Amino acid sequence: MPKTAPSSSRRWPVVALSILGLLILAYGWLLAYHVQAVSYFEETPADWQSVTRSECIKWHHRMVYGDLRPESKNHYAPLELSCWQARRLPRQELFTQNSRGQKLRYLRFNHQHKDPQSPIMLYVHGIASSHITGLKFYPVAKRMGFELVMLELSNHGYSDDDGSGAGFGCREADDVISLLKTLKQTDPNRPILLYGSSMGAMTIANASPQLAEFQNQLKAVVLENPQSNLRDILGVYADKLHAPSIHTDLVVWLTGLRAGEDYTSCAPTVRLKQLTYPAWVTISEKDFLVPVWMARKVFEHLPSGYPHVYGQYPYGDHSGIWNGQPKRYEADLKHFWQQSLKFASKRTKTQLAER
Numbered sequence: 183m184p185k186t187a188p189s190s191s192r193r194w195p196v197v198a199l200s201i202l203g204l205l206i207l208a209y210g211w212l213l214a215y216h217v218q219a220v221s222y223f224e225e226t227p228a229d230w231q232s233v234t235r236s237e238c239i240k241w242h243h244r245m246v247y248g249d250l251r252p253e254s255k256n257h258y259a260p261l262e263l264s265c266w267q268a269r270r271l272p273r274q275e276l277f278t279q280n281s282r283g284q285k286l287r288y289l290r291f292n293h294q295h296k297d298p299q300s301p302i303m304l305y306v307h308g309i310a311s312s313h314i315t316g317l318k319f320y321p322v323a324k325r326m327g328f329e330l331v332m333l334e335l336s337n338h339g340y341s342d343d344d345g346s347g348a349g350f351g352c353r354e355a356d357d358v359i360s361l362l363k364t365l366k367q368t369d370p371n372r373p374i375l376l377y378g379s380s381m382g383a384m385t386i387a388n389a390s391p392q393l394a395e396f397q398n399q400l401k402a403v404v405l406e407n408p409q410s411n412l413r414d415i416l417g418v419y420a421d422k423l424h425a426p427s428i429h430t431d432l433v434v435w436l437t438g439l440r441a442g443e444d445y446t447s448c449a450p451t452v453r454l455k456q457l458t459y460p461a462w463v464t465i466s467e468k469d470f471l472v473p474v475w476m477a478r479k480v481f482e483h484l485p486s487g488y489p490h491v492y493g494q495y496p497y498g499d500h501s502g503i504w505n506g507q508p509k510r511y512e513a514d515l516k517h518f519w520q521q522s523l524k525f526a527s528k529r530t531k532t533q534l535a536e537r
Contacts (some may be wrong), residue, residue: 216433217440220416221347223310230310230347234338237314238265246315250498250505261318261505268317278364280356284342288361289313291320291330301373301401301519302365303328306358308380308501309348312339315379315501322504322512326519328375333361335385349441350412351384352448358385359392366399373526375519376403379501380472383408387450387480390457402460402522404515407472407500410479411449412437418473451483460522462491462515466498466506489525491518 222230236242242265244250249261260267274290303323305316313332323330334341335354348354358376365374374396378386383405386393393400409415413434420430438445446452454461461484465477474494481492493514498506 213429213432213436216429217436220412220433220437221440223348225310227345227347230337230345231343234310234312234343235340237269237312242314245499245502246505247318248502248505250502251507252497261508262321263318265314265317268314268320271317271320278361280336280360282336282344282353282356284336284344284357286336286342286357286360287313287334287340289332289334291317291332292324292328298369299372301328301375302331302369303375303377304331304333304361304365306333306376306378306382306385307335307338308382309350310338316377318504319377322515325512326516331361331365333357335382346441348381349443350409350415350445350448351381351386351388351450352443352445353441354381354385355389355392358389362393362396362400366396370399372399373401373523374399375522376400377406378404378408379406380409382406383480384450387457388448388453390453390455394456394458397458400459401526402462402519403457404462404464404518405450405480406464406503407466407469408450408463408477408480409472410451410476410483412445413449414476414479415472418476450480454480454483455485457485458488460489460491460518460525462493462518464493464495464503464511466495466500466503468496468498468506469500471500489521491521 218227225233243258247260247263247265247268248257249259250257271291276288276290277285278288279285303319305319307313307315312334316330316332320330335357337343337347362374365372376386378384386403387405387408413430416430416433420427434445463477463481465472465474467474478492481490484490495503495507495511498504504511
């Protein structure tokens with residue numbers, strides 16, 4: 183007896199399940215793609231190291247060293263130092279080690295004329311970058327009497343790279359603490375200004391609970407265009423792509439799972455409540471990456487009782503606020519530092535009186 187073909191009513195569940203399976207696989211691929219894009223800042227794992235070690239590429243000439251003042255006719259022209267000049271500055275290359283056993287490269291400038299009492303500006307760069315982004319501050323630091331020290335975060339520059347990409351200031355917070363411990367041994371009692379930009383600012387904010395132990399040296403922190411938390415950062419991108427909130431939440435959770443971090447509890451808006459130093463939060467209204475509301479949100483989560491300052495500037499760009507109004511920014515930085523030193527002195531006298 184001839185076999186009868188299965189009826190369409192029997193075939194459609196199989197077809198539907200096959201389509202559903204393909205959709206699930208496709209969405210799983212999309213999630214994996216977005217998690218990798220977040221972890222490596224839209225780079226591939228294979229390209230990550232070469233990207234973080236790059237120096238004087240096109241965006242450095244504009245975003246880092248360029249003249250971004252409104253009257254400038256060429257934003258790629260250097261405001262003060264060119265990138266090539268900055269690369270040739272005399273430096274001392276050193277290494278320390280974080281608690282995970284990774285070697286961390288840091289560079290010292292002005293070390294030839296080091297004064298045992300002169301302050302240190304410790305600069306912490308952002309994601310997918312290196313010391314090259316902070317070298318523009320060499321002339322500023324010199325004018326203000328600072329020795330400039332540059333940290334290259336783990337998995338960045340020529341520090342050890344374990345292949346896991348960026349940790350959005352959670353893993354990297356330990357890098358900052360490790361270098362501060364080193365400076366405590368090599369340069370005891372020298373005042374330190376801790377300056378972080380973008381993910382560097384997140385790193386400093388996330389290190390807040392551990393920073394209290396450096397009260398004898400650390401006097402103030404600068405958080406330049408800081409992100410409030412990973413969810414807020416990805417939310418900005420998601421809104422532009424009209425992606426649903428549940429997708430963004432999943433990407434944040436999976437990125438944290440991959441990194442071994444909880445990006446809900448490890449976030450500037452959570453950790454900054456334990457900061458025990460004056461903070462200067464700065465943002466450019468022309469920042470293409472961090473919206474003004476996000477920097478304001480970070481500022482609003484700072485603890486009371488400290489002379490915190492919020493600085494919103496009309497010109498510049500992401501990590502390039504100084505480039506847009508150099509004289510004003512440098513004057514504001516100098517004033518903030520002076521006020522922070524006065525606060526530290528007053529706090530010390532109060533603590534001594536209470537003993």
